[in-house]
Amino acid sequence: MSNMKRREFIKVAGAAGAATGLGLMGMPMKASAAGGHVIVIGGGYGGTIAAKYIRLADPGIKVTLIEQNRTYHSCPFSNTVIGGLNDIGFIEHTYDGLASKNGVNIVHDTVTGIDAAKRTVTTANSGTMSYDRLVVSPGIDFRYDTIDGYDEAASHQVPHAWKAGPQTALLRAQLEAMPNGGTFVIACPPNPFRCPPGPYERISLVANYFKNHKPNSKIVVLDAKDKFSKQGLFQAGWTKHYGFGTDNSMIEWVSKANDGTVKAVDANKRVAITEFSEHQADVLNVIPAQKAGHIAHVAGLVNESGWCPVDYKTFESTIHKNVHVIGDAAIASPLPKSGYAANSEAKVCAAAIVDLMNGREPGHPAYVNTCYSLITPNHGISVAAVYDMGADGKVAGVKGAGGLTPADGNNQMEAIYAQSWYANIMGDMFSGT
Amino acid sequence: MAQNLLKAASIVAAMALSGAVHAGASGAMLGNTCAGCHGTHGVSAGAAPSLKGLPTDYLKQAMHDFKSDKRPATIMNRIAKGYSDADIDAMAAYFGGMK
Ligand SMILES: Cc1cc2nc3c(=O)[nH]c(=O)nc-3n(C[C@H](O)[C@H](O)[C@H](O)COP(=O)(O)OP(=O)(O)OC[C@H]3O[C@@H](n4cnc5c(N)ncnc54)[C@H](O)[C@@H]3O)c2cc1C
Numbered sequence: 095m096s097n098m099k100r101r102e103f104i105k106v107a108g109a110a111g112a113a114t115g116l117g118l119m120g121m122p123m124k125a126s127a128a129g130g131h132v133i134v135i136g137g138g139y140g141g142t143i144a145a146k147y148i149r150l151a152d153p154g155i156k157v158t159l160i161e162q163n164r165t166y167h168s169c170p171f172s173n174t175v176i177g178g179l180n181d182i183g184f185i186e187h188t189y190d191g192l193a194s195k196n197g198v199n200i201v202h203d204t205v206t207g208i209d210a211a212k213r214t215v216t217t218a219n220s221g222t223m224s225y226d227r228l229v230v231s232p233g234i235d236f237r238y239d240t241i242d243g244y245d246e247a248a249s250h251q252v253p254h255a256w257k258a259g260p261q262t263a264l265l266r267a268q269l270e271a272m273p274n275g276g277t278f279v280i281a282c283p284p285n286p287f288r289c290p291p292g293p294y295e296r297i298s299l300v301a302n303y304f305k306n307h308k309p310n311s312k313i314v315v316l317d318a319k320d321k322f323s324k325q326g327l328f329q330a331g332w333t334k335h336y337g338f339g340t341d342n343s344m345i346e347w348v349s350k351a352n353d354g355t356v357k358a359v360d361a362n363k364r365v366a367i368t369e370f371s372e373h374q375a376d377v378l379n380v381i382p383a384q385k386a387g388h389i390a391h392v393a394g395l396v397n398e399s400g401w402c403p404v405d406y407k408t409f410e411s412t413i414h415k416n417v418h419v420i421g422d423a424a425i426a427s428p429l430p431k432s433g434y435a436a437n438s439e440a441k442v443c444a445a446a447i448v449d450l451m452n453g454r455e456p457g458h459p460a461y462v463n464t465c466y467s468l469i470t471p472n473h474g475i476s477v478a479a480v481y482d483m484g485a486d487g488k489v490a491g492v493k494g495a496g497g498l499t500p501a502d503g504n505n506q507m508e509a510i511y512a513q514s515w516y517a518n519i520m521g522d523m524f525s526g527t
Numbered sequence: 528m529a530q531n532l533l534k535a536a537s538i539v540a541a542m543a544l545s546g547a548v549h550a551g552a553s554g555a556m557l558g559n560t561c562a563g564c565h566g567t568h569g570v571s572a573g574a575a576p577s578l579k580g581l582p583t584d585y586l587k588q589a590m591h592d593f594k595s596d597k598r599p600a601t602i603m604n605r606i607a608k609g610y611s612d613a614d615i616d617a618m619a620a621y622f623g624g625m626k
């Protein structure tokens with residue numbers, strides 16, 4: 095680092111420390127050949143892990159994590175809150191462990207701009223900060239232009255609950271207030287979207303709640319797709335637990351081909367409108383089509399798809415140098431937009447950044463994904479994949495590996511391991527808090 | 528300078544431990560992908576078993592047995608099939624070498 099840059103870095107670090115009221119650094123810094131400053135935007139499944147694993151691999155690199163919320167609400171397991179199995183506190187996490195145990199400098203602020211040429215980020219309240227490398231993990235935003243009458247304001251009446259927190263609590267409260275015999279209508283988004291099995295886990299856990307507390311109620315699923323993730327396993331579970339496929343089914347699934355795509359919403363009246371019909375709901379949950387988080391658009395990190403193209407070995411943007419994009423915002427197919435994939439991408443990205451900042455060639459990457467879903471509290475299913483980068487630089491699932499829970503799988507045990515997964519991935523992200 | 532030398536020496540030592548000699552991903556790179564289910568550095572807070580400090584031979588045998596479906600499991604059979612012998616050796620050295 096040049097003297098000039100080091101001065102700037104100390105200045106920035108000081109400002110960041112002052113802004114949070116935290117100390118400059120929770121841990122003594124070990125000297126390293128490289129030093130340098132990495133800023134991470136977004137303290138979710140991708141960002142926390144990138145910040146932590148850079149510090150674990152090279153404590154000489156200073157890491158500042160900028161996150162707009164003081165409390166993180168996990169989307170994974172938010173469906174258990176919506177289904178009444180856990181309180182909202184179960185999905186709340188704070189950043190204290192990352193600060194005290196990993197020496198990550200936490201700044202609670204909103205990033206409003208990125209200048210990739212100058213290597214600076216601008217925040218709403220803490221001014222401008224410079225970086226050597228930047229990691230962007232802002233998650234998703236909604237394509238509100240795709241459903242007439244549905245926007246940010248409407249989501250306060252008709253929740254999406256696809257970012258966890260107040261939206262989760264709102265949907266839960268509406269389901270609790272709904273009388274027995276009511277209808278829950280859920281609109282499922284087109285691909286690609288965050289957590290492909292997520293809507294179907296939600297349907298399952300709402301059905302579980304109805305079955306136990308409001309057994310005359312119905313669920314109508316309006317889908318913008320003709321098939322969905324783990325469909326066979328979900329439908330087998332719905333058949334077993336919720337009468338799916340019988341005259342008395344609690345769940346009715348309307349595919350795209352059967353006029354399932356929701357085109358408009360009347361939020362005041364809680365009506366979902368498709369091409370040929372109108373569905374009156376007592377509780378309406380609309381999950382719109384999605385795109386990379388707002389800041390990725392502001393910073394010009396997206397291509398025409400609305401998502402961010404990256405190099406799979408480093409997750410460096412193919413548009414802006416020294417800026418890495420991970421998690422849901424990145425185009426990382428065949429890795430899905432899941433929390434586990436974001437975790438795995440963050441570790442590849444962190445190792446590459448540490449290598450690059452120490453003047454080394456990044457090593458060979460490794461990626462894994464797993465998504466557990468609950469059909470009842472005691473019926474778990476999963477999908478897993480292991481990916482490798484071929485000699486051509488393309489990432490593909492390893493043949494013969496991964497796949498779904500077998501039809502005769504131990505669903506009770508998988509429900510227990512789903513809980514274990516949540517405990518461990520939360521510990522990985524928040525270092526025990 | 529002395530610090531750089533020390534650091535270089537510790538990197539070499541770490542590489543030897545994690546078996547980074549093979550052409551694929553290092554033991555640490557591979558092993559960190561397991562943390563979502565087995566905890567950071569293989570220390571589990573839930574029902575999934577901890578991997579930290581498992582005897583190298585045991586971890587290798589377990590992975591080969593999962594891979595060949597000799598050992599029944601809910602998910603490890605599907606995961607283990609994603610790794611070569613060299614990958615398994617590298618991960619076994621990585622977790623086995625942890626104190
Ligand atoms: C209902 C549901 C269930 C799910 N279940 C699972 C599951 O079981 N397993 C699984 O693997 N995945 C699951 N997912 C998917 C998972 O939630 C996402 O894939 C994951 O959160 C992606 O991580 P990320 O880092 O990209 O985004 P996030 O985790 O959303 O983190 C983004 C963070 O960036 C912050 N941010 C955004 N913009 C700014 C800015 N400008 N300045 C400062 N901060 C900013 C946000 O506040 C947020 O904290 C589920 C999702 C949903 C909706």
